[in-house]
Amino acid sequence: MRISELLIKWYSISKRDLPWRNTNDPYKIWLSEVMLQQTRVEQGMPYYHKFIEHYPTISDLANATEQEVLTLWQGLGYYSRARNMHSTAQYISNNLGSQFPQKFNEILELKGVGAYTAAAISSFAFNLPYPVIDGNVQRVVSRLFCIEDPINKPIGQKKIREAVDQIFDKRNPAKFNQAIMELGSLVCTPKNPTCDSCPLSIKCPALLNGKVKALPKKEGKTKVKEISHTYFVFKVEDKTYIQQRKEGIWKNMYQFPLLELDVKPETILDHVMEFIETSETPMIQHSYQTKHLLSHRKINANFYTISLHRKPIFLKSNIFEIELNELSKKYPTSVLTQKFLKSCRIDD
DNA sequence: AAACCGGGGAT
DNA sequence: ATCCCAGGTTT
Incomplete structure (x- = not known):
């Protein structure tokens, strides 16, 4: 046959x-x-x-x-x-x-x-x-x-x-x-x-x-680049602030304000003004660290939660306010962001 | 030709 | 830790 x-x-x-x-x-x-x-x-x-x-x-x-x-x-x-x-x-x-x-x-x-x-x-x-x-x-x-x-x-x-x-x-x-x-x-x-x-x-x-x-044989392996992501999670009551990615990885999806570099914990607050302007003295509520593996990237991610009593006076142009619970439901996010959101729900 | 682009399951 | 999954596009 x-x-x-x-x-x-x-x-x-x-x-x-x-x-x-x-x-x-x-x-x-x-x-x-x-x-x-x-x-x-x-x-x-x-x-x-x-x-x-x-x-x-x-x-x-x-x-x-x-x-x-x-x-x-x-x-x-x-x-x-x-x-x-x-x-x-x-x-x-x-x-x-x-x-x-x-x-x-x-x-x-x-x-x-x-x-x-x-x-x-x-x-x-x-x-x-x-x-x-x-x-x-x-x-x-x-x-x-x-x-x-x-x-x-x-x-x-x-x-x-x-x-x-x-x-x-x-x-x-x-x-x-x-x-x-x-x-x-x-x-x-x-x-x-x-x-x-x-x-x-x-x-x-x-x-x-x-x-x-x-068999089959394969040659050449794409190497995984290691990079750092530092996210700023501003919270005012049930509101938070997000931005949309415009290109590259996770294009058109949403995320917390991000610096694509490794920021030392002591200097986190020095970067707040790059995203928002506030009349308060912000403080880090807590931080969450995780590694996220993609086919070609290893992302060392740090999420810093910063709670504010009042809404910011000013937001950088690409940042906007949403209800915290709208993220992932109405604004699509990566699994990395979802990992962070899940970690928040656990220590509630 | 090589890099980019996600996430998860099996080994 | 590594490979692979009903691959395609860009550089």
Whole structure:
């Protein structure tokens, strides 16, 4: 039996019942694929349900504000995905009559849609013959063809593409794509793959040659930069003061006034005037220290809570007042900020 | 080609 | 501590 037949047969009896597999709605497929970029299925699932409930159609997403969309995306990470989806929904709504594009090249043009996502939408929503290549497929194929070139380099990626083209089933693009990803996810895993129960084991040279564990190969690791964040949490009764990030990490999300440097505790109060002007002599109520790890950053964060009896006389231009409990609910924040908010609730 | 962009789970 | 996850964009 051909590899594609073995795959699809295995898939038909072993597949998980995932919500986006029970629809042909390109909007739902698009949403699920973007949400699952670099994100585990279990992690994305609750967000998928939330979004479908809040925004059942492209028009509903287009009619929302970016702030609402980011609030709903809060905690999932890679927030450019949410900004791009919202922007693209408005584009489709305003310029394409709310009709999702139906050709691969048109889909590939959409913001936040690359080769993988375009192939996924094309095959799952329209059954077009484009093979998907994601982390799962790279792993399965590198083992199935004993590709020793690093899969994160152009040579390795080219060989993966050529290998996939050899086994791709143009007659069953949707099923083939689902099946090969599902195999990578459930059987041909990065660590401790269960080759015993793999439908392709008899056709796997990596298994025959004892190379499963060594494949796929990867080269070069992005190093993690260590940086410092010093946050100023001004409190006046139930009010606080926040700012919106304009670029870079957590763009368009909200945070307590921030200095992106390490400020010695003794000199914290010297910086207050950079954010607000007050007639009082401010005092540090308490401080909270934590480390926050991202894929490319290690943030040493310090939050200093400064309680005031009266509202500041003056706020720096980008800072504005909100109800403390509106943060995270109405103003989307990073998980780092949420960690701080949670620590406050505990020592209440 | 390399850096940037989040967060969490498994090992 | 390290790797990886239904990747994409920018430099």
